[in-house]
Amino acid sequence: MVYTSGGTPYVTPHILHKHYAQSYDTEQSSLIGQHVEYFSQAGFDMDRVQIKRNVSPALLYEDAVRNEGAVISSSGALINFSGKKTGRSPKDKRIVYEETSKDDIWWGSVNIKMDEHTFEINRERAIDYLNTRDNVYVFDGYAGWDPKYRIKVRVICARAYHALFMHNMLIRPTEEELAEFGEPDFIIYNAGQFPANRFTKGMSSTTSVEINFKRMEMVILGTEYAGEMKKGVFSVMHYLQPVKFGQLSLHSSANVGMDKNDVTLFFGLSGTGKTTLSADPRRQLIGDDEHVWSDEGVFNIEGGCYAKTINLSAEKEPEIFSAIRFGSILENVVYNPYLAGT
Ligand SMILES: Nc1ncnc2c1ncn2[C@@H]1O[C@H](COP(=O)(O)OP(=O)(O)O)[C@@H](O)[C@H]1O
Ligand SMILES: C=C(OP(=O)(O)O)C(=O)O
Numbered sequence: 001m002v003y004t005s006g007g008t009p010y011v012t013p014h015i016l017h018k019h020y021a022q023s024y025d026t027e028q029s030s031l032i033g034q035h036v037e038y039f040s041q042a043g044f045d046m047d048r049v050q051i052k053r054n055v056s057p058a059l060l061y062e063d064a065v066r067n068e069g070a071v072i073s074s075s076g077a078l079i080n081f082s083g084k085k086t087g088r089s090p091k092d093k094r095i096v097y098e099e100t101s102k103d104d105i106w107w108g109s110v111n112i113k114m115d116e117h118t119f120e121i122n123r124e125r126a127i128d129y130l131n132t133r134d135n136v137y138v139f140d141g142y143a144g145w146d147p148k149y150r151i152k153v154r155v156i157c158a159r160a161y162h163a164l165f166m167h168n169m170l171i172r173p174t175e176e177e178l179a180e181f182g183e184p185d186f187i188i189y190n191a192g193q194f195p196a197n198r199f200t201k202g203m204s205s206t207t208s209v210e211i212n213f214k215r216m217e218m219v220i221l222g223t224e225y226a227g228e229m230k231k232g233v234f235s236v237m238h239y240l241q242p243v244k245f246g247q248l249s250l251h252s253s254a255n256v257g258m259d260k261n262d263v264t265l266f267f268g269l270s271g272t273g274k275t276t277l278s279a280d281p282r283r284q285l286i287g288d289d290e291h292v293w294s295d296e297g298v299f300n301i302e303g304g305c306y307a308k309t310i311n312l313s314a315e316k317e318p319e320i321f322s323a324i325r326f327g328s329i330l331e332n333v334v335y336n337p338y339l340a341g342t
Helices: 033-041 057-068 116-131 160-169 175-179 227-245 274-278 318-322
Strands: 002-005 008-011 050-053 078-080 093-096 112-114 135-143 151-157 186-191 208-212 217-221 248-250 252-257 264-267 283-287 291-294 297-300 329-331
Touching (some): 057 078, 057 135, 078 160, 116 186, 116 208, 116 217, 135 160, 135 227, 151 160, 151 227, 160 227, 160 329, 217 227, 252 274, 252 291, 264 274, 283 297
Parallel strands (some): 078 329
Antiparallel strands (some): 002 008, 248 291, 252 264, 252 283, 291 297
């Protein structure tokens, strides 16, 4: 990200893995016995890494600013950079070919096949990388507002901003729900700072975004674009809803009239206006991207929204503009370093 002021270019910082000594209240991570055992069994070196589970946005801000080159904008949002990948990598997204799901997947250039062994290699690579970090962030949340059709998702990642992103995009459990969360239904291992090995069978680049429906896991290597995680959860719900629950999942935004139950769905590929149109102030927002039309109505899969900020103005899109405040993330935007991130 380059910002130019008076002809002088300024490259905004993107400092990764800076090992600052950190004071951290261990109470906050509150990994109770069963969790410590879970993470040890999952291959995490619990003597080395500090696992921070469902920590507050303020703590994630502190870590992102201290360790990841994040900046706080004048309106309180957290400005972050996703490195060289600033969008999704569809050509590097693969699905494991295995007996439990192979007949329910439309294989081809969108759903690219990967073998189980390669998944295991990349999964191990991701966990090995995460074990080299001082901080590993975990966010446990739900996908799907209808308790009948929702799943429990665990995100394990190395960047505080990725944890904050999923804190925003998933549905947050209450304190009681978190205490009784138990085993997740789906796990994302995000080691996006670390590349895939190009010499591993099937890897065509250093990026790999892969889903294994048998293990109900996703592994991300070689891309830090946070949207991969939210779309990964969507891929899983797009598989589970029709195949396992018999419900219709939709890539659409949705809103509803103030008095009537007249739900409107807006369909379109990424960047075609789903978020913008669903934010109509005369109607109530249900969600901006991922829904399920179930036997009882339309429910959102997500807990937050993801909007494009290009040419965003307070006049044209006031609801989206005013959402840029404490807790929200600005990803890959230009800012003025002299005016405290404006
Ligand atoms: N008439 C319009 N309707 C919707 N979006 C528009 C329109 N004109 C321009 N835009 C812009 O197009 C982009 C649409 O992005 P967004 O709503 O986030 O798409 P999506 O949610 O489908 O990915 C925004 O930057 C928005 O400002
Ligand atoms: C986050 C994204 O979603 P959408 O543009 O569909 O809102 C994306 O395409 O990466």
